Amino acid sequence: MVTVDSEALSQVLGAIDLRVGVGRRERLDAGGLLPLAPGDATLVYVAEGAVRGIPPLDSGCRLDIDRDSHRVEVDGPKGSAVLHRGDAFLTLGRGPVALVSDEATTLIVVALELADLTPALRSALPDYITVTGFDVLEPAAAALAENMGPVVPSEHPKRQGDPLICRLMATTVLLSVIRSWAENGCAPEGWPHVSKDPFLDRVVEAIHQAPGREWTVERLAGVGAMSRSAFAERFRSAIGRSPADYVTEVRIDAAKRMLEAGRSVSETSRELGYSSDEGFSRAFRRRTGVNPSAWRRLPVPA
Template identity: 30%
Template sequence: MDALSSVLSRIALRAGVFYSGNLCGLHDFEHDVFKGHLHLIERGPITLHMLGQADVHLTEPTVLFLPRPQWHRLSADDGAGADVVCGTIALGGGVHNPVSASLPDVVQVPLSALPGVRALLALMRQEAFQEQPGRQAVLDRLCEVLILQLLRHCMAQGITSGGLLAGLADPKLGKALRAVHDDPAQDWDLPNMAAAASMSRARFAHHFKAVLGHTPAHYLSQWRIQTAQQLMQQGQSIQQAAHAVGYGSASAFTRAFVRELGISPGAWLMATSKGGPQTQH
């Protein structure tokens, strides 16, 4: 399994298309506590407004991805308007998951730079205007495919602000990250992680911190806890999840969980079962 697939198999990607059609005038998109936004601009012009940032004027077909929750506004001509598809994007682990954290506040990519998107657009348009069974589910899945293509592009073109995606794109760090992701329960001390990257310990530690912004030990702890969260949501007990990701006891896991998230695993699980936040950090 390639590095990005390895990550996304453990960080659930969910997209929800909520509008497809012509957009006229001003439209505000409120801060969503748990989700980012995707806007597929098929025909403009259109302008993106965000608090504290310069306006983004778009005249060509473009994908806009706001990976973290933030208020923004789209403005289009009152007459001709703009043809858009709008959706929300949620990644498992909450809004601070390592994939979203790797990206800038706005990812702006012309459709011409994303091979195959035209065919995807045609399918989305076809589904949007036909009342077929499963219409919403198909639109949501197609939107997820678009996000995957966008993440590929970001890795290939270096459109990251450091973090996990930059690490996965690094030829040597990517090897170590994939090994950790595939088997988080292994005894991943610094020498073992450096060996997986075919680097010396000192060089690996320095390069890892420079690219991902965390020490290898801190990243390992985050990944183990995030993997354990997924296992608990799938029905495993706290003790089972703790052992599955490499903790010798439930109490050691609980201490690490509280240190990382500020909440106990039991309290977190209760909050998520009631629709509360997925993480507290």
């Protein structure tokens, strides 16, 4: 488990520039479907009922809380990725996601725009953040979530519809979700010490701008105006992973978006710098659990 410095975490969360939409209530009958379009970051709080995800929401690091003992478990049992009342879910919109209700369900849904995230911070956040028992870990934030979105429009319409108040509430809930996820064992190595180093920021930006370039350690060190040995150690300390692993992660994230847009496997492989489709497919499957062709066939919500 990664130990998170609370002061550093507060600085990271305080630096996130949020543009938050007004929360809305989505009521689903049993078997109802709520698509979340790729490209849109979305915060979801389960006010009533239960939902599961397509694809399953147990990928990545999942935080589970026993409601009786308040014991926190990281990476709970696979196949348990059904969200119940009091659970929270955040998707950064890197791929298509749909929520399917197992029973009559009420969801609080907030559209987000995470503006001006540094590339390092954007990479540090996973595709999904899932916190079961969010109402146990963060009861005050959960109470805010319960009251986002008009319940009865005729009652207190001005207060419920005040955009400033709604956005402040949504921002509080969002940051509480990220904080509980990070502080209870799901933070990646190096979190929250994402780079505030202008030389490393230059390197990270270069990778994101041209993920298909042949990025050797020497070339990356040159972008950061450092020696090879100093760069590799400094990068791992600040970002929490090796330069090569970071390049692969950025490439696979780009590949997901290209495949979802209808690009072929071969075209995607070539543009992202892979010498063969087979090598690209192996790298993609290691990161996502499916091959690129299967990813292209995943339904994209309208």
